[in-house]
Amino acid sequence: MNIAWKEMKKNKARFLILGSIVFLVSLLTLIISGLANGLSQDNAALIKDLPDGQFYMTKDSDQTYTLSKIDSNVQDKVLAKEKDAAAFSIQMGFVNDSADKQQSVVFVTSTESELFENVKKGEIVLDSSMKDKGIKVGDVLTNNQYSGEFTVKGFVDQKKFSHAPVAFINMEDYKEMYRTEEMQMLFVPGEDSPQTVDGLQAFSKKEFLDTIPSYSAEQMSLNMIVWFLVVISGMLFAIFFYMMNVQKIGLYGILKAIGVKTSALFKMMWTQMLFITVIALSLSIALSQVFNKIAPEGMPFHLTPDTTVKLSIVFLIIGFIGATLSGMQIKKVEPLQAIQQGEV
Structure with a gap:
């Protein structure tokens, strides 16, 4: 020494x-x-902040969440069996602010769940980064694919997906905007091993993140x-x-x-x-x-x-x-x- x-x-x-x-x-x-x-x-803060569990997409979606469409009957069975499970969808889009300027967002909707923000029809909850764009609670936003208007009800911290702020909307509003009746994915929290669901493929959180190319x-x-x-x-x-x-x-x-x-x-x-x-x-x-x-x-x-x-x-x-x-x-x-x- x-x-x-x-x-x-x-x-x-x-x-x-x-x-x-x-x-x-x-x-x-x-x-x-x-x-x-x-x-x-x-x-991917939206996904990373979720608890450990299993994500389910349709097998024919080729591990691409945007191509996945969960059959409503399968969805109902899983949700009835797993009380904490949720069906949700993610879709890139935009909103027009009060100055009619387009702001890029990621629309997210889900069935009623504590894991996601639950909003009423015509309401929207945004990631807090949208405050920097001058958007405030009570502002009215529009979207060219939506016949009504969105009223900003609040903000959430650190909810991003694909480097874009998340916008939580009601499931009925989402279905009208994207002309679909099916949700893209199912999430069952707390499962160490995936259960077998006909027509669906299971992914852990890490595996699901790896399916996102970016x-x-x-x-x-x-x-x-x-x-x-x-x-x-x-x-x-x-x-x-x-x-x-x-x-x-x-x-x-x-x-x-x-x-x-x-x-x-x-x-x-x-x-x-x-x-x-x-x-x-x-x-x-x-x-x-x-x-x-x-x-x-x-x-x-x-x-x-x-x-x-x-x-x-x-x-x-x-x-x-x-x-x-x-x-x-x-x-x-x-x-x-x-x-x-x-x-x-």
């Missing part, structure tokens, strides 16, 4: 460079992870970047400590000759790795949380403590693996041969 501290004091510049690189990589990883989570919420492609790209940065950090540790070990072959030989065990040399290297990583991670976490607070309101940035802790643990594990792999050469050092080479 003392040797580790003494070496770090002696070679401050080397370890400062490594610490700076780890800090920058970990900060970038946390920020991209926050953006990935923020975009995930902005893309969601799966977006998250896959961002997650690949995150894990690529994690791998880079591991390679940096391996390369840095490998170069350090090469330069200290003679020193290791002398230490082994006077009775220092190989395990003690590994502990020295792990101590240095842990010290550098903890400091770099602490700084990057602090800055990422500051960014989380000061990020522009329109930026979909959402970095949770859970994500931060998981990534920090991954960085520590990767750093440990990288340092250990680079230290394998320590085991092969022969004292006499290393001493003869001299310390570089």
Whole structure:
């Protein structure tokens, strides 16, 4: 332990460079992870906020919710059997505000359920982001496909789908607008394993999210970047400590000759790795949380403590693996041969 501290004091510049690189990589990883989570919420908060359960679509819809149409008889049977279940539909659209300006929304309707907003005919409940467009409670909105008018009855927080604000409307209004009598999906909360329903295919929440093309492609790209940065950090540790070990072959030989065990040399290297990583991670976490607070309101940035802790643990594990792999050469050092080479 003392040797580790003494070496770090002696070679401050080397370890400062490594610490700076780890800090920058970990900060970038946390920020991209926050953006990935923020975009995930902005893309599918409506679905992600639902409890765990099973989604059902028709088998012939080819896993596309817009093509799914649940038979009314099947729907009635499932709803009668599962008291907390709900049938719902999602459809892209728009509303005209009081200035006759079109605002893009996602219309959502459902059977009576605590999982969705229940609104009366002619009423509409919007995502709170619509307040920024100047829409207020009591405003009257119209839609070219609807013969009547919508009265804004309230707002809900963080209800987005496909990066558009959700607009909850009555089921009868939805059927008039989209000329349909069938609902698109069934949702049964709390089911660990799906039940068999004739003509329907079951999806867990994660599986259903993966059927949304924009969601799966977006998250896959961002997650690949995150894990690529994690791998880079591991390679940096391996390369840095490998170069350090090469330069200290003679020193290791002398230490082994006077009775220092190989395990003690590994502990020295792990101590240095842990010290550098903890400091770099602490700084990057602090800055990422500051960014989380000061990020522009329109930026979909959402970095949770859970994500931060998981990534920090991954960085520590990767750093440990990288340092250990680079230290394998320590085991092969022969004292006499290393001493003869001299310390570089």
